[in-house]
Every structure is written in C-alpha cells, then in structure tokens.
Amino acid sequence: MSFHTIVLVKHVPDIEKVRFDVETGRIDRSSAPGEINPFDLNAVEVAVRLKEKLGGMVTALCMGPPQAESSLRDAIARGVDRAVLLTDSRFAGADTLATSYTLASAIRKIGRFNLVVCGEKTVDGDTGQVGPEVAEHLGIPHVAYVCEVREVYDNRLVVVSDMGDKFLVEVMLPALITVTRDVCSPRLPTLRDILRARRSRIEVWDADALSGFIDISRIGLKGSRTNVFRIVIPSEYHRRGVILRGSDSVSKLVEALRMEGLI
Amino acid sequence: MFSNGVLVYSEYDEGAIHPVAFELLGKSREIADRLGVEVWGVIVGYRIGDDKARELIYYGADRVFIYDHPRLEYFDPVLYRDVLVDLVERVNPSVFLFGATPLGRSLAPRVAAAIGAGLTADCIDIQVDENGDIIQVRPAFTGNILAYIKTTSRPVMSTVRYRVMKMPNRDTSRVGEIIRLAYSLGRDSGIRVLGRISRRSVDLGRADIVVAGGRGFRKKEDLKMLEDLANLLGGVVGVSRPLVDEGWMPRERQVGFSGNTVKPRLYMAFGISGSPQHIAGMRGSEVVVAVNIDPSAPIFKIADYGIIGDLYEVIPKLIEELNRIKRG
Ligand SMILES: Cc1cc2nc3c(=O)[nH]c(=O)nc-3n(C[C@H](O)[C@H](O)[C@H](O)COP(=O)(O)OP(=O)(O)OC[C@H]3O[C@@H](n4cnc5c(N)ncnc54)[C@H](O)[C@@H]3O)c2cc1C
Ligand SMILES: Nc1ncnc2c1ncn2[C@@H]1O[C@H](COP(=O)(O)O)[C@@H](O)[C@H]1O
Numbered sequence: 248m249s250f251h252t253i254v255l256v257k258h259v260p261d262i263e264k265v266r267f268d269v270e271t272g273r274i275d276r277s278s279a280p281g282e283i284n285p286f287d288l289n290a291v292e293v294a295v296r297l298k299e300k301l302g303g304m305v306t307a308l309c310m311g312p313p314q315a316e317s318s319l320r321d322a323i324a325r326g327v328d329r330a331v332l333l334t335d336s337r338f339a340g341a342d343t344l345a346t347s348y349t350l351a352s353a354i355r356k357i358g359r360f361n362l363v364v365c366g367e368k369t370v371d372g373d374t375g376q377v378g379p380e381v382a383e384h385l386g387i388p389h390v391a392y393v394c395e396v397r398e399v400y401d402n403r404l405v406v407v408s409d410m411g412d413k414f415l416v417e418v419m420l421p422a423l424i425t426v427t428r429d430v431c432s433p434r435l436p437t438l439r440d441i442l443r444a445r446r447s448r449i450e451v452w453d454a455d456a457l458s459g460f461i462d463i464s465r466i467g468l469k470g471s472r473t474n475v476f477r478i479v480i481p482s483e484y485h486r487r488g489v490i491l492r493g494s495d496s497v498s499k500l501v502e503a504l505r506m507e508g509l510i
Numbered sequence: 511m512f513s514n515g516v517l518v519y520s521e522y523d524e525g526a527i528h529p530v531a532f533e534l535l536g537k538s539r540e541i542a543d544r545l546g547v548e549v550w551g552v553i554v555g556y557r558i559g560d561d562k563a564r565e566l567i568y569y570g571a572d573r574v575f576i577y578d579h580p581r582l583e584y585f586d587p588v589l590y591r592d593v594l595v596d597l598v599e600r601v602n603p604s605v606f607l608f609g610a611t612p613l614g615r616s617l618a619p620r621v622a623a624a625i626g627a628g629l630t631a632d633c634i635d636i637q638v639d640e641n642g643d644i645i646q647v648r649p650a651f652t653g654n655i656l657a658y659i660k661t662t663s664r665p666v667m668s669t670v671r672y673r674v675m676k677m678p679n680r681d682t683s684r685v686g687e688i689i690r691l692a693y694s695l696g697r698d699s700g701i702r703v704l705g706r707i708s709r710r711s712v713d714l715g716r717a718d719i720v721v722a723g724g725r726g727f728r729k730k731e732d733l734k735m736l737e738d739l740a741n742l743l744g745g746v747v748g749v750s751r752p753l754v755d756e757g758w759m760p761r762e763r764q765v766g767f768s769g770n771t772v773k774p775r776l777y778m779a780f781g782i783s784g785s786p787q788h789i790a791g792m793r794g795s796e797v798v799v800a801v802n803i804d805p806s807a808p809i810f811k812i813a814d815y816g817i818i819g820d821l822y823e824v825i826p827k828l829i830e831e832l833n834r835i836k837r838g
Contacts, residue, residue, distance in 0.1 A: 262652045262786060274651065286768070343619065344628055370652050370767070374631035376619035379587065383623035388588050388700035391616035405704070410585070410612040413708045419700035428768055429761055472628025477658035486798065487814040490805075496817045497827040500799065501835070503815055507797055509719070509776045510743060510832065 250303030251360045252294040255350060256287040256322055258315030259371045272478035283318035286366030288433035289426050294364050295326035304328040310338055310349055316449050324436035324444035335453035340468030347380030352461040363423040382423040390416050394429040515548040516541050517603035520566055521613055522555040527562055530609030534670055535570035536678030537636055544638045548572040552597055554590050556583035560688055567686035569678050576690045585613055588699035591620040596693050598625055603665045610669035618669050628661040630668040652767050653790030672715060673773045710762050712746055714770040719745025722765055726781015726821050730758040735825045742832045750782050766791035780821040784809025
C-alpha cells in the first residue's frame with residue numbers, strides 16, 4: 248500500500264505589497280499578487296520528503312478563488328503530484344470552522360490517505376486553527392507545531408512538537424500534523440519543474456462536486472460562526488518619535504530612559 | 511444545575527498553572543459581572559491538588575472543575591477535547607476562553623470544531639457591548655489590521671494572548687467550590703507522548719527588557735556586545751529572523767510573526783529595519799528605542815527614541831555610559 252500525504256495550502260496576498268485603506272478599513276486584495284502561504288512551503292516540503300523516502304504520492308488541496316491555481320502550480324513545481332482546487336462562490340466568506348469543514352469534506356472525497364500536513368498558520372488569517380479543526384472533522388489525531396519528523400512508518404510517525412518545551416510524540420496514522428519553519432527548508436523549484444507545473448492539470452471542484460460528502464448549510468459565510476463587523480488599521484502609533492543624531496545622542500537617550508524610569 | 515458561566519481553561523503543566531489563566535480570570539470576572547453570571551475555571555491533568563484550584567478561586571473563579579487522570583498527565587488534544595466537550599455539555603458555559611499558548615491554540619480548535627462553535631484566535635481584547643454581546647479584537651494580516659469579531663454560536667470561544675489582560679489581585683479571602691468530575695476516557699487516542707525532550711531556556715514573551723539585534727550585525731561574534739548590554743540592563747537578547755536563519759541564534763530568541771510576541775517595558779532594536787513581520791511581534795512594547803544608520807528605516811515610525819547612527823559606535827558608548835552610571 249503506498250503512502251498518500253495530503254498537504255493543505257492556502258493562496259494568500261503577498262503581505263509586503265498588500266495595501267490597507269486606513270479610512271475605510273478595507274483590505275485591497277487586488278493591490279498584491281497572490282502567492283502560496285509562506286508557512287505552507289514547509290508543509291509541502293515535508294510531504295514531498297516523505298514521498299521520496301517511502302514512495303507513494305502527495306496531493307495538494309486548496310480552497311480559494313480561481314487565481315489560487317497559481318499556488319497549486321507552485322506546489323506541483325516543488326514535487327506535489329496531484330492538485331485539487333476548491334472554488335465556488337458558495338465557499339466564500341468562510342471562517343475557520345466552515346473552511347476546515349469544507350477541506351475535510353474534500354479530503355473525504357479524495358479518499359484514502361495516511362497523513363495530512365498543514366502549515367503553522369497563514370499570513371492573512373493567522374489563526375493556526377484550520378489544521379486542528381480539519382483533524383477534528385475527520386476524527387483523526389493531530390500533533391501541532393511539529394518541528395522535526397524523527398521516524399516514519401506506514402502506520403505511525405514519531406515527531407517532535409514544539410510547545411515552548413519540546414515533546415517527543417508518537418502518533419498513529421492516519422493523522423494530521425501542522426509543521427513549523429524549523430521542520431525543514433523548502434526547496435527551490437528548477438526552471439524545468441516550473442515549466443512542467445505550468446502544463447499540469449489542476450482539478451477544480453465546486454460545491455456540487457462534493458455532493459454526498461458535504462452539507463451545504465455548513466460552508467461559506469452561512470456555515471461560519473464568527474463575524475468580522477469592523478476592521479481597524481492602526482495608522483499611527485502613540486510613540487514619542489524623538490529622533491536623535493550626533494555625538495551626544497547616546498547620553499540624551501540614556502537621560503530619557505532614566506526619566507522614563509527604565510534604567 | 512448551574513449554567514451560563516464564563517469558563518477559563520487553566521493550562522496545567524508540571525504542577526503549575528500557566529499565568530495567562532489568572533489574567534483570563536480577571537477579564538472573565540469583568541465579563542461575568544456585566545452578564546450577571548459566574549466565573550469558572552477548569553484544570554485538566556494528573557495529580558492536581560486542591561491548592562491549585564484554590565489559586566484560581568483567589569484570582570476570581572467561583573467554581574473550579576477538575577479532570578484528573580493518569581492518561582491526562584501530558585497534553586493529548588484528543589483526550590483533552592473529550593473531557594472539555596463533556597464539561598461544555600454538563601455546564602453550558604456562555605463564554606469559553608483559552609490562553610493563546612501553543613497548547614491553547616492546538617486544543618481550542620479541536621473543541622470548537624467538535625461542538626460546531628466559532629473560535630477567534632489570539633485575541634488582544636475582549637469587550638461586552640451594550641447588548642451584552644461579546645466583542646473579540648484580534649490582529650490579522652500579519653498584524654497590519656485589527657479585526658472586531660462577534661460569535662454567533664455558543665459558547666463564545668476565543669484564545670487570548672498572554673500578557674495583554676491585566677493580572678488581577680490575588681485575593682485569598684475569596685471562596686468558591688471545587689468540583690472533581692469523573693469521566694471514563696474510552697478509546698486509544700492514537701497519540702502517545704514519549705516525553706519532554708527539551709525545555710525552553712528563555713521566554714522572550716515574559717521579558718521586561720528586550721535588547722534586539724538584526725542584520726545590521728555583521729557577524730555572530732558581534733552579538734557579544736548585545737549580550738553585554740542586555741546584562742547591564744537586566745534584559746534578554748532577541749533577534750530578527752535573518753539571524754536565526756543564519757544559525758547565529760536559536761528560534762526561541764526570534765521576535766516577530768514567526769517567532770515570539772514580546773511586550774516588554776523597553777524594546778531596543780539595533781540594526782533592524784522594521785519589517786511588518788518583525789513589528790507584528792513587538793508592537794505591544796511600551797517604550798521602543800531604535801538604532802539604525804538609515805534614517806528612512808521603517809522601525810523609526812514606531813520608535814519612541816531613535817538614534818540615526820552606527821550600532822557599532824552606539825552600543826559601546828551605551829555600555830560605557832551605563833557602566834558609568836552604575837559606578838555612581
Ligand atoms: C512569513 C514570514 C514570516 C516572517 N517572520 C519574521 C519574524 O518573525 N521576525 C522577523 O524579524 N522577521 C520575519 N520575517 C522576515 C522579515 O520580512 C524581514 O526580512 C526581517 O525582519 C528583516 O530583518 P532585519 O531588520 O534584521 O534585516 P534588514 O531588513 O536587512 O535590516 C537591517 C537594518 O540594519 C541597518 N543597519 C545596517 N548596518 C547597520 C549598522 N552598522 N548600524 C545600524 N544599523 C545598521 C540597515 O539600515 C537596515 O535597516 C518574516 C518573513 C516572512 C515572509
Ligand atoms: N483555504 C485554505 N485552503 C487550504 N488550506 C488551508 C486554507 N486555510 C488554511 N489552510 C491550512 O491551514 C493552515 C493554518 O491556517 P490558518 O488557520 O488560516 O492560520 C495553513 O497553513 C494551511 O495549511
């Protein structure tokens with residue numbers, strides 16, 4: 248039986264480029280090109296290394312807008328074999344509960360797997376919740392903050408989980424892990440891989456494609472239980488903004504810190 | 511039975527309650543008084559003494575629930591989920607708060623998904639509005655925005671960042687009830703914790719003074735001056751991510767989005783440009799000092815005191831001045 252890893256990747260805006268409108272509290276997603284969530288590169292790398300060690304295959308799964316295809320092509324260039332994009336306006340507006348439910352439903356449809364790998368968190372949602380929630384929907388164990396995969400067998404893994412202190416944990420498969428940046432460094436795809444990925448097929452599934460696996464009332468905005476009703480963009484910080492230059496700047500700083508009672 | 515209380519998950523490890531639980535009890539007391547309900551704590555683990563539960567009461571809990579079992583000694587998200595779902599079913603809390611520690615952020619989503627509840631991650635504020643609705647405030651987009659969130663399911667669940675809520679007074683005259691609950695842990699969870707293999711040697715999140723260095727440092731050996739400065743100030747050394755990637759410092763020293771969130775009284779940044787990912791981890795600092803040769807470095811936008819200058823000149827001078835003060 249071959250080892251099948253499913254890796255969850257999200258398509259996120261490049262956070263260095265994305266613009267925020269201080270007045271309206273709007274995020275202008277069109278201001279920044281999308282890319283694969285940086286933390287998910289580590290998840291892809293772990294999955295691909297497992298394949299290189301054990302054989303088998305890796306499937307990347309992403310829920311997002313049609314443009315998210317580019318992130319899946321990136322994953323293919325880095326060694327993923329099969330890519331599935333969940334895209335449908337009915338999926339939109341999902342919080343972590345609805346997102347994880349949708350991803351779990353798609354995993355059920357994909358069928359047999361040994362392991363699901365997630366990134367530690369996303370740079371936009373930034374919750375780190377989707378992984379453990381997917382595990383719960385699937386009824387499988389999970390280990391979060393995996394910083395090292397020590398031993399791999401076809402029915403179990405031994406990993407190090409970084410919870411502040413580090414713990415050695417054995418987990419029976421199928422299971423889900425979320426990985427930190429320490430787990431491995433992501434490889435750079437070669438030009439050949441990138442060209443190959445450009446020609447590869449991405450399977451696109453809408454909500455109907457998941458019928459039999461999904462309850463439509465639990466997806467998207469309707470299936471969400473948290474509601475963002477206001478966004479504030481901190482425009483200026485309440486900082487003193489004292490700029491010092493010249494030869495006496497250090498003594499002025501020391502004086503100021505003494506006044507603040509800090510030294 | 512009683513219901514509707516504000517419930518605080520009280521992380522327990524090696525005989526100690528994580529202090530974020532006390533902060534959450536303080537906040538819960540405020541929320542509960544507004545809503546006219548009780549404050550509850552829950553402790554999950556093995557060999558939990560009544561004295562631990564009493565601490566929760568001193569910090570504001572009216573009742574403390576305990577699940578005590580040898581199989582609960584180490585954190586197992588599946589078994590811990592089992593007992594917490596059992597508790598939610600028994601006592602029907604209106605709000606359920608966790609510390610946004612690694613454990614809290616691994617456990618809370620399991621519980622939330624199991625009961626079909628919404629969950630808000632890493633909150634930095636919780637308010638009650640005029641309708642008695644709970645408002646959760648959290649950073650998102652790598653700290654670039656603050657989102658205000660309401661939850662439409664019950665209990666309202668969130669993980670809350672450590673050291674943002676005020677530590678309440680410890681009032682040893684407070685009384686409350688300690689309730690030990692039996693639960694038959696059934697099946698094998700599929701998880702076996704084989705042991706704690708290393709301890710974190712420093713916790714930047716708790717530091718009062720952080721002296722941080724970035725790519726302005728030219729080589730690893732030069733970080734020695736940073737250490738000397740930190741020692742003089744009674745602070746700890748932190749770094750930006752490139753220095754961790756270089757292998758100059760371990761990850762536990764990294765400040766930022768993919769490292770530690772710090773909230774010291776004094777944060778000093780030497781040779782750090784101030785990327786959004788770095789700022790995400792130190793924005794909550796009380797006083798920020800930045801030293802950078804580039805006057806246009808973004809770090810100056812969030813600095814209280816900025817020195818435009820070469821860290822290789824500034825740090826030795828600082829050390830000298832501080833030594834002089836010390837000598838009196
Ligand atoms: C997903 C993701 C997560 C990330 N997470 C983090 C994180 O957690 N923490 C983090 O720090 N970064 C993080 N980063 C990286 C971040 O984007 C920046 O690359 C990083 O913060 C830059 O570090 P720096 O300021 O030390 O280096 P640089 O940006 O290179 O800045 C060095 C500064 O030093 C100044 N300088 C040079 N020489 C001197 C001198 N002699 N004296 C004084 N000043 C001098 C320069 O003017 C410059 O401003 C993350 C990036 C991504 C994509
Ligand atoms: N829309 C999505 N599609 C695929 N994977 C996702 C999605 N959202 C989150 N994930 C996965 O869950 C992890 C944690 O995401 P988050 O909870 O949003 O911080 C990410 O690193 C991904 O591995």
